[in-house]
Amino acid sequence: MTHLVLVGLMGAGKTTVGQVCAERLDRGFVDTDDLVRMATGRTIPELFAERGEDGFRAAERTAVADACASPAPLVIACGGGAVVDPENRRSIASGFVVWLQAAPTVLAERVEADGTERPLLAPRGTTATLERLSIVRAAAYEAVADAVVDTEGRDVSAVADAVLAVFPPPGGGGS
Numbered sequence: 001m002t003h004l005v006l007v008g009l010m011g012a013g014k015t016t017v018g019q020v021c022a023e024r025l026d027r028g029f030v031d032t033d034d035l036v037r038m039a040t041g042r043t044i045p046e047l048f049a050e051r052g053e054d055g056f057r058a059a060e061r062t063a064v065a066d067a068c069a070s071p072a073p074l075v076i077a078c079g080g081g082a083v084v085d086p087e088n089r090r091s092i093a094s095g096f097v098v099w100l101q102a103a104p105t106v107l108a109e110r111v112e113a114d115g116t117e118r119p120l121l122a123p124r125g126t127t128a129t130l131e132r133l134s135i136v137r138a139a140a141y142e143a144v145a146d147a148v149v150d151t152e153g154r155d156v157s158a159v160a161d162a163v164l165a166v167f168p169p170p171g172g173g174g175s
């Protein structure tokens, strides 16, 4: 029984798509940002403000490890930057990893619409930052991804269909 792990940049739809996939697979859903919030008693912006990005990443590492260690198979939505950490990549690689993709302009529209405060996007402009992160992080996403799903022009349900079409891996670990 394999975890279904969703990775991708902010705005890729990891949380919304993950929730739908979990319902359809009849398994639990975990968002690593939620685990960080629960473990620290702080919002993500509070954590960045109090402990800096390093403090957030330390809490995120624990969250990713905890989620991946669940004996029950889960759908796990990873915060967009989790893949940068090699230890996280090792944890994540134990599951079946789907990289949700969209162009930075599309991601920017989505994060502006969803209202979630994301500290990394505040200082420099959303599209420019997402363009930069898409370049900087591409190799890390590629290193962990078992499959890639294009989310552009698809609603949440259609993206979930596309994800579940590639999961479980053919002849592989099963769901």
Ligand code: S3P
Binding pocket: 008, 009, 010, 011, 014, 015, 033, 044, 078, 079, 080, 081, 082, 117, 118, 119, 120
């Ligand atoms: C981050 C993505 C966010 C959150 C934090 C940092 C990143 O999660 O973990 O603000 O570094 O890309 P989402 O990808 O769910 O927005």
